[in-house]
Amino acid sequence: MDFRDSPEEAAFRTRLQDWLAENAKNFPTSGDEYWAKAAQWHQALYSGGFFGTSWPKAYGGQELPPVYDVIVDEELARAGAPARPSLGYLVIGLGRHGSEELRQRFLPGMINGTERWCQGFSEPGAGSDLASLTTTATLEGDHYVLNGHKIWTSYSDDADWCLVLARTDPDAPRHKGISGFIVNMHQPGIEQRPLPMISGVTKEFGQVLFDGATVPADQMVGAPGEGWKLAMTVVSHEREPSTLGFTARYGKTVRNLAARLDGEPSESLRWAAVQTEMLRLHVRRRLSEQLDGLSHGPDGSLDKLLMTWVEQSVGHASLDAGGTRDAELLGTYLYSRSQSVMGGTSQIQKNIIATRIIGLQA
Amino acid sequence: MDVRLTTEQRELREAAARLADDLGPGSVIDLDDADRAARLEKAVAATGWRSLRSDGASGVEVALVVEEFARGLVDVPFLGPVLADDLQARSGAAVESVALAVGGEAVDARGLSAALRLVDNRVETTGVGEPVFGIDLTRTNAAVTDPVTAVGELAADAAQRWQALALVVTTADILGAARGAHALACDYAKVRTQYGKTIGSFQAVAHLLAESLALIEGSVSILRYAAWAVDELDPAEALRAGRFAKVYTERAARTICETSIQVHGGIGNTWECLAHVFLRRALTSGALFPVSLEEIDLGLS
Ligand SMILES: Cc1cc2nc3c(=O)[nH]c(=O)nc-3n(C[C@H](O)[C@H](O)[C@H](O)COP(=O)(O)OP(=O)(O)OC[C@H]3O[C@@H](n4cnc5c(N)ncnc54)[C@H](O)[C@@H]3O)c2cc1C
Numbered sequence: 001m002d003f004r005d006s007p008e009e010a011a012f013r014t015r016l017q018d019w020l021a022e023n024a025k026n027f028p029t030s031g032d033e034y035w036a037k038a039a040q041w042h043q044a045l046y047s048g049g050f051f052g053t054s055w056p057k058a059y060g061g062q063e064l065p066p067v068y069d070v071i072v073d074e075e076l077a078r079a080g081a082p083a084r085p086s087l088g089y090l091v092i093g094l095g096r097h098g099s100e101e102l103r104q105r106f107l108p109g110m111i112n113g114t115e116r117w118c119q120g121f122s123e124p125g126a127g128s129d130l131a132s133l134t135t136t137a138t139l140e141g142d143h144y145v146l147n148g149h150k151i152w153t154s155y156s157d158d159a160d161w162c163l164v165l166a167r168t169d170p171d172a173p174r175h176k177g178i179s180g181f182i183v184n185m186h187q188p189g190i191e192q193r194p195l196p197m198i199s200g201v202t203k204e205f206g207q208v209l210f211d212g213a214t215v216p217a218d219q220m221v222g223a224p225g226e227g228w229k230l231a232m233t234v235v236s237h238e239r240e241p242s243t244l245g246f247t248a249r250y251g252k253t254v255r256n257l258a259a260r261l262d263g264e265p266s267e268s269l270r271w272a273a274v275q276t277e278m279l280r281l282h283v284r285r286r287l288s289e290q291l292d293g294l295s296h297g298p299d300g301s302l303d304k305l306l307m308t309w310v311e312q313s314v315g316h317a318s319l320d321a322g323g324t325r326d327a328e329l330l331g332t333y334l335y336s337r338s339q340s341v342m343g344g345t346s347q348i349q350k351n352i353i354a355t356r357i358i359g360l361q362a
Numbered sequence: 363m364d365v366r367l368t369t370e371q372r373e374l375r376e377a378a379a380r381l382a383d384d385l386g387p388g389s390v391i392d393l394d395d396a397d398r399a400a401r402l403e404k405a406v407a408a409t410g411w412r413s414l415r416s417d418g419a420s421g422v423e424v425a426l427v428v429e430e431f432a433r434g435l436v437d438v439p440f441l442g443p444v445l446a447d448d449l450q451a452r453s454g455a456a457v458e459s460v461a462l463a464v465g466g467e468a469v470d471a472r473g474l475s476a477a478l479r480l481v482d483n484r485v486e487t488t489g490v491g492e493p494v495f496g497i498d499l500t501r502t503n504a505a506v507t508d509p510v511t512a513v514g515e516l517a518a519d520a521a522q523r524w525q526a527l528a529l530v531v532t533t534a535d536i537l538g539a540a541r542g543a544h545a546l547a548c549d550y551a552k553v554r555t556q557y558g559k560t561i562g563s564f565q566a567v568a569h570l571l572a573e574s575l576a577l578i579e580g581s582v583s584i585l586r587y588a589a590w591a592v593d594e595l596d597p598a599e600a601l602r603a604g605r606f607a608k609v610y611t612e613r614a615a616r617t618i619c620e621t622s623i624q625v626h627g628g629i630g631n632t633w634e635c636l637a638h639v640f641l642r643r644a645l646t647s648g649a650l651f652p653v654s655l656e657e658i659d660l661g662l663s
Binding site: 267275347353359 | 363364365366367368371422548551552559560562563565567568569571572573575576579580581582583584586587590591594606609610655656658660661
């Protein structure tokens with residue numbers, strides 16, 4: 001057991017530090033400014049050799065152990081750089097359920113950042129209860145025609161591609177009639193409506209309306225009716241803090257709050273510091289466990305819940321530190337509220353933990 | 363970076379868990395079963411685990427055994443003797459199988475007649491007198507008595523490392539007790555029925571138990587680092603890691619034990635339900651080598 005870097009890890013860390021000293025300053029870390037340069041940031045990080053490190057070489061990765069992601073997250077936070085783009089769950093979803101042709105066509109661009117992606121799962125009538133979704137995909141010759149309404153689609157207005165869940169068999173039982181598609185976002189029949197968040201950020205997510213948009217039949221991920229399996233893979237990986245890559249940033253926020261303090265730190269700030277340290281170590285443990293090839297099924301819900309508590313305790317500390325007088329601190333606080341909703345609400349995570357890990361009856 | 367337990371560590375943990383499950387008290391009535399306690403004492407003595415430290419075991423290994431023993435409410439001295447053993451090994455004092463004294467009390471001293479104590483950097487042996495009041499039903503403290511004899515001196519670094527171990531060991535005890543309380547509540551939630559359903563099927567109950575499990579996982583992670591740090595980081599860093607781990611785990615454990623009482627309903631508020639025995643043990647280990655939130659420094663690593 002060793003919490004320290006191995007010699008290879010240390011060399012990687014040094015290379016990254018040098019690279020960040022040159023490059024980090026060119027990229028904003030939050031708000032709409034961040035989103036405006038997110039694609040460039042992703043590509044720069046990838047070109048430097050610091051993104052997608054654990055993924056297969058065949059698709060542009062380096063097949064390094066997952067713990068390298070910890071090093072990247074830590075150094076990005078330390079350097080005041082933007083976070084690691086979070087799309088591991090899409091890579092894993094497509095990697096596990098897509099055909100080899102689809103993987104070769106789409107994974108490299110997804111990983112190197114030249115093609116931008118979004119995730120079209122949620123609908124106005126289908127949030128937690130995702131299987132009730134009503135967007136339809138109807139086969140017409142060699143393509144499907146999409147009609148329906150997606151919402152909360154992060155990053156949809158900048159996206160080139162959307163991983164869409166749609167109903168292909170209205171007569172099948174609800175989990176069985178859903179299929180996954182890779183949909184080109186640059187086409188007529190797709191309308192975007194931005195949705196400003198409570199923090200005022202306007203780029204984070206929006207609504208996507210499909211009105212006769214088309215997708216070639218061979219861009220279905222998996223077989224007809226296998227969309228639910230794809231969805232479960234994607235959302236369970238979306239729940240791991242290691243995938244989200246934000247964890248190291250909480251420590252940075254706590255240090256920034258501590259630095260601007262006049263008197264004694266508040267209790268909320270101290271508690272945020274303790275929780276942040278817990279999460280830092282928790283991510284290390286979870287990523288180490290992945291060396292055993294453990295796949296994170298329901299366990300990801302524990303990670304997500306812990307991460308949510310940490311982010312929201314940092315949010316509370318930000319509010320206490322002057323959030324009613326400072327737009328940035330308020331933004332940190334308000335943004336933290338979305339953590340217990342996105343990627344499955346905290347209530348849903350607790351349902352999963354209770355039934356699938358503890359074994360309580362639903 | 364690879365923070366998984368080794369195979370040997372996992373085996374040690376399983377052996378400790380088995381011993382605790384076999385011979386620890388399975389009920390409040392069992393606490394008074396002297397035959398069982400004698401068999402437990404014999405089994406623990408036979409393992410040699412009270413001298414894990416002087417036999418070269420790391421902080422991680424000690425923490426694993428302590429955690430499993432607390433989970434199984436092992437009610438013969440362990441935490442105290444293990445810390446005394448480390449003190450003895452560091453100071454070179456020639457005493458064996460003794461209790462640990464902290465200030466005027468020998469802690470976890472049931473049946474022991476001598477204690478070791480660290481005062482500033484000085485190591486002393488003391489006598490062990492009459493039991494004193496304590497809330498823990500699984501361990502007993504006793505008054506320190508004469509003769510008090512100085513037997514050695516620790517370098518400042520060694521003293522700090524020992525203190526880091528003391529934080530780790532008490533934190534492991536808290537975590538183990540919390541896990542025991544949680545398991546008890548989960549078992550109960552699967553069998554107790556109301557309104558024709560098991561109470562675990564009510565979300566209000568299920569979510570409390572889910573939250574407890576997340577708190578346990580977080581505690582495992584923060585404790586593992588502190589336990590590793592005892593031997594691997596410089597003493598000030600190790601002590602700091604111990605403080606973080608203890609503050610987090612102590613808060614978590616209180617919530618987990620309180621949840622266990624709540625999930626048991628009326629029975630949870632009776633003496634015969636083990637939930638309060640876990641809570642008492644966790645509170646006792648929290649108060650031994652206490653750490654407050656005010657001691658947390660914000661220069662995060
Ligand atoms: C910042 C952000 C980004 C997002 N990005 C995306 C994205 O890129 N792509 C995408 O597809 N979606 C995205 N989402 C959507 C997100 O997955 C949903 O908001 C979430 O699953 C909840 O669905 P809902 O909003 O319809 O709420 P509802 O499901 O209507 O829930 C409302 C309330 O009811 C509770 N509730 C519902 N069902 C249960 C139950 N069974 N037991 C107990 N409580 C229950 C919920 O916990 C919640 O408190 C994003 C959301 C946010 C906030």
